[in-house]
Amino acid sequence: MIGQISEASPEAPYLAANLYLDPAVISALLIEMSDMREPPLDTGFRISKADPELLDVWRRLIGLLDRPDEVPVMAHHFEHELMFRLLQGPQGALLRQIAGTDSRLSNVRRAMRWIREHFAEHLSIEVMATIAGMSVSVFHxxxxxxxxxxxxxxxxxxxxxxxxxxxxxxxDAAATVGFSVGYESASQFSREYKRLFGASPRRDADMVQTIVDPGP
Incomplete structure (x- = not known):
């Protein structure tokens, strides 16, 4: 996921919190909760509205930033409560997929991680499917x-x-960057870059830099 902060100031700062979904924590909670049959996998990225109980856990977890001495004890409890609330909510089915080490989602995530680590190499769908432990058609x-x-x-x-x-x-120069990420043709790199980001590599980078550092 890629995001961009478009509005923030010293008076009204933008706060983003990211929590790693630990399969071990989710599995431990599932043992204490009623067993549920793993539902079909439809998508690995979902959005839903947070209820007041979930937001309250986040508020208490983030509040530990002002009380760092409490982190070693309380963060663990808040993390478990947060996972519990998520398991009970509309994202519960997806979390159960994450907890299952042999689930289809887990296998796809393993292939995704491998692709991110080898993105500059020439990769084949057959190799990716092998990493995921699936046939080519099922993996795709x-x-x-x-x-x-x-x-x-x-x-x-x-x-x-x-x-x-x-x-x-x-x-760096656009052609240099293109070659460094695995492209063999500068023109192909420029063409595909523009198709994705809407501008040529150099022009897009200059616009992004202006947003990041608008200057005086």
Whole structure:
């Protein structure tokens, strides 16, 4: 997931909190909760409205930033309560998939992680399917269900996103960056970059840099 903060100030800062979904924590909670049959996997990315109980746990968890001495004891309890609330909510089925080490979602996530680690290499769908422990046809179907992208399209998105990061942070030439993320043709890199981000590599990077550092 990629996001951009478009509105923030010293008076009204933007606070983002990210919590790692630990399969071990989810599995431990499921043992204490009633068993439920694993539902069909439809997508690996979902959005739902947080209820007051869930927001209250987040508020108490974030409040520990002002009381760091309590973190070693209380953070663990708040994390478990947060996972419990999520398991009871509309995302519960997805969390159960994450907890299952042999689930289809877990296998696809393993392939996604491998693609992110080898995005600059020439990858084949057969190798990706082997990493996931699935046949090519089954892997392709479940991968697209999770990411809304075909496996090779996902690799392309990872390449181009990393290229954008390098263009903005390292200020290298577009062709140099394109080759570094696995493209063999500068023109192909520029064409696919523009298709995804709406502008040529250099122009897009300059616009992003202006947003990040607007200057005086």
């Amino acid at each position: 179907r479940h991968f697209k269900a999770v990411t809304s992208l075909a496996p090779l399209q996902y690799q392309k998105h990872v390449r181009l996103t990393e290229a954008r990061r390098r263009l903005v942070s390292e200020h």
